[in-house]
Amino acid sequence: MPSLLYCTKCKTYTMEKECKVCKSKTIEPKPPKYSPEDKFGDYRRQAKSSEYKEKGLL
Numbered sequence: 001m002p003s004l005l006y007c008t009k010c011k012t013y014t015m016e017k018e019c020k021v022c023k024s025k026t027i028e029p030k031p032p033k034y035s036p037e038d039k040f041g042d043y044r045r046q047a048k049s050s051e052y053k054e055k056g057l058l
Protein backbone atom coordinates (compact mmCIF):
# COMPACT_ATOMS: atom_id res chain seq x y z
CA MET A 1 0.00 0.00 0.00
CA PRO A 2 1.50 3.37 -0.96
CA SER A 3 2.00 5.74 1.91
CA LEU A 4 0.46 9.15 1.96
CA LEU A 5 2.92 11.92 1.24
CA TYR A 6 2.72 15.60 1.88
CA CYS A 7 3.72 18.66 -0.12
CA THR A 8 4.87 21.38 2.25
CA LYS A 9 4.60 24.03 -0.47
CA CYS A 10 1.00 23.35 -1.44
CA LYS A 11 0.09 21.99 1.99
CA THR A 12 -1.70 19.09 0.38
CA TYR A 13 -1.48 15.33 0.67
CA THR A 14 -0.62 13.22 -2.33
CA MET A 15 0.46 9.72 -3.25
CA GLU A 16 3.18 11.00 -5.57
CA LYS A 17 6.84 11.33 -4.60
CA GLU A 18 6.89 14.59 -6.49
CA CYS A 19 4.13 17.14 -6.25
CA LYS A 20 2.28 17.44 -9.54
CA VAL A 21 1.41 21.05 -8.88
CA CYS A 22 4.70 22.64 -7.82
CA LYS A 23 7.13 19.83 -8.77
CA SER A 24 8.80 19.88 -5.38
CA LYS A 25 9.55 16.70 -3.46
CA THR A 26 6.88 15.48 -1.13
CA ILE A 27 7.70 14.26 2.35
CA GLU A 28 6.29 11.66 4.69
CA PRO A 29 4.28 13.53 7.28
CA LYS A 30 5.76 12.73 10.69
CA PRO A 31 3.68 12.71 13.82
CA PRO A 32 4.63 15.28 16.46
CA LYS A 33 7.32 14.24 18.96
CA TYR A 34 5.28 14.53 22.10
CA SER A 35 2.93 11.72 22.97
CA PRO A 36 -0.66 12.75 23.58
CA GLU A 37 -1.10 9.60 25.64
CA ASP A 38 1.49 10.78 28.20
CA LYS A 39 -0.21 14.14 28.35
CA PHE A 40 -3.53 12.55 29.06
CA GLY A 41 -1.87 10.23 31.55
CA ASP A 42 -0.58 13.28 33.41
CA TYR A 43 -3.99 14.84 33.29
CA ARG A 44 -5.59 11.67 34.56
CA ARG A 45 -3.11 11.42 37.44
CA GLN A 46 -3.76 15.03 38.39
CA ALA A 47 -7.50 14.56 38.21
CA LYS A 48 -7.20 11.42 40.29
CA SER A 49 -5.09 12.99 43.02
CA SER A 50 -7.43 15.96 43.36
CA GLU A 51 -10.31 13.54 43.51
CA TYR A 52 -8.60 11.71 46.36
CA LYS A 53 -7.95 14.99 48.14
CA GLU A 54 -11.58 15.96 47.88
CA LYS A 55 -12.61 12.71 49.41
CA GLY A 56 -9.99 13.03 52.12
CA LEU A 57 -8.13 9.90 51.08
CA LEU A 58 -4.72 11.56 50.83
Ligand SMILES: [Zn+2]
Pocket (backbone or CB within 6 Å): 007, 008, 009, 010, 011, 019, 020, 021, 022, 023, 024
Ligand atom coordinates in the same frame (compact mmCIF):
# COMPACT_ATOMS: atom_id res chain seq x y z
ZN1 LIG B 1 3.18 21.11 -4.28
